[in-house]
Amino acid sequence: MKIDKALEEQYEEFGNEHAMSSAETPLRDDAFDLSDSEKIERIEQDVYSIMETLGLDLTDDSLRGTPRRVAKMFVQEIFGGLHPQKKPNASTFENKYKYGEMLVEKNITVYSTCEHHLLPIVGRAHVGYISNGKVVGLSKMNRIVDYFAKRPQVQERMTMQIVQELQKVLNTKDVACVVDAKHLCVNSRGIRDIESSTVTAEFGGKFKDPAVRREFLDYIKLDTEF
Numbered sequence: 001m002k003i004d005k006a007l008e009e010q011y012e013e014f015g016n017e018h019a020m021s022s023a024e025t026p027l028r029d030d031a032f033d034l035s036d037s038e039k040i041e042r043i044e045q046d047v048y049s050i051m052e053t054l055g056l057d058l059t060d061d062s063l064r065g066t067p068r069r070v071a072k073m074f075v076q077e078i079f080g081g082l083h084p085q086k087k088p089n090a091s092t093f094e095n096k097y098k099y100g101e102m103l104v105e106k107n108i109t110v111y112s113t114c115e116h117h118l119l120p121i122v123g124r125a126h127v128g129y130i131s132n133g134k135v136v137g138l139s140k141m142n143r144i145v146d147y148f149a150k151r152p153q154v155q156e157r158m159t160m161q162i163v164q165e166l167q168k169v170l171n172t173k174d175v176a177c178v179v180d181a182k183h184l185c186v187n188s189r190g191i192r193d194i195e196s197s198t199v200t201a202e203f204g205g206k207f208k209d210p211a212v213r214r215e216f217l218d219y220i221k222l223d224t225e226f
């Protein structure tokens with residue numbers, strides 16, 4: 001009986017780990033049954049309730065609009081990238097000029113939200129790819145980063161999602177992304193370590209080759225300041 005229980009726990013643990021390896025944002029099937037305006041209505045009530053529980057006077061003219069303001073900000077701005085319809089349409093072009101080297105879009109601003117504390121993540125993303133016949137509009141790389149940033153996130157998953165999307169758009173595995181970001185949940189509360197930042201990386205295809213990876217890292221030189 002005891003052994004069964006242990007095996008069951010082990011299986012559960014493995015199962016959880018397995019689920020964690022997916023780069024998909026965990027969303028329910030009914031995530032988009034409500035319209036954006038219905039979500040705003042509901043979240044407004046929820047934020048109202050939080051503020052009321054905290055003892056705030058919601059008739060005060062500075063606080064009165066906060067529940068609706070926060071609800072709109074959640075749905076339309078900081079979590080706007082949850083909706084697949086908001087995914088940027090990344091126009092690609094033929095690489096007619098046969099540019100054969102690495103292309104790096106560096107220092108892309110990242111504003112995201114930590115899914116454990118709902119506090120900001122602020123930093124930079126650096127994206128590189130080697131063309132397999134297609135090139136993508138430069139700004140589309142910034143837009144793809146911004147789309148995946150506008151979700152409750154962990155930095156590891158966001159980094160993988162950016163790479164996987166660009167691999168799809170460019171039809172090549174040869175894509176890399178490094179993100180260097182500060183998590184306010186580490187900097188401003190809890191351990192309150194203001195200096196630390198988090199670096200995550202995902203290297204696909206040719207970027208697994210140490211020389212190619214080195215070239216990419218030399219271009220981005222991780223000397224970013226926030």
Ligand SMILES: Nc1nc2c(ncn2[C@@H]2O[C@H](COP(=O)(O)OP(=O)(O)OP(=O)(O)O)[C@@H](O)[C@H]2O)c(=O)[nH]1
Pocket residue numbers: 114115116153154155156183185186189190191
């Ligand atoms: N791996 C990973 N962890 C993150 C990320 N963002 C926040 N975290 C961590 O998530 C963890 C949540 O841990 P808990 O112990 O449940 O939360 P807590 O009690 O508020 O922990 P402290 O932050 O240590 O006070 C914290 O260690 C955060 O630093 C992220 O992008 N990736």
Ligand SMILES: [Zn+2]
Pocket residue numbers: 114115116117118119183185186
């Ligand atoms: Zn956090």
